[in-house]
Amino acid sequence: MHIVYVLRHSIRGTLYIGQTSNLEKRLKSHNNNLNKSTRRNVGHWIFVYAEAYYSKSDAIQRELKLKQHGSSKRELLKRIHKSIIEIKSEAG
Numbered sequence: 001m002h003i004v005y006v007l008r009h010s011i012r013g014t015l016y017i018g019q020t021s022n023l024e025k026r027l028k029s030h031n032n033n034l035n036k037s038t039r040r041n042v043g044h045w046i047f048v049y050a051e052a053y054y055s056k057s058d059a060i061q062r063e064l065k066l067k068q069h070g071s072s073k074r075e076l077l078k079r080i081h082k083s084i085i086e087i088k089s090e091a092g
Contacts, residue, residue: 002059004066005050006076008084011043015084017073019063023050049080 003023007016007030016038020026030038030045038045053059065072077084 002053002056003050004053004059004062006048006066006080007038007045008048009038009040009043010046012040015048015077016045017063017066019059021056023047048083049076 002019002021004017004019005023005026007018007027008014009016016030018026027045027047029035033039051059051062053062066076067073
């Protein structure tokens with residue numbers, strides 16, 4: 001199973017989109033500053049959303065589509081808007 005996921009930084013509020021076959025391990029690597037693109041001095045990454053795919057290539061395609069900042073990403077952000085706001089109010 002391959003997962004496309006969205007993380008939100010607890011302090012900055014920035015979002016990160018990625019894909020993995022092991023979501024728990026991947027979240028730990030983000031929070032332990034093992035990924036250059038998500039390395040931060042303070043705060044931590046919070047899991048916001050995930051989609052599961054049997055095919056790795058489907059997951060990669062979806063991740064790339066969401067990272068293009070087009071209508072796919074806008075629609076996803078509309079769908080998870082309340083989740084993002086609730087996390088922000090709990091974190092800060």
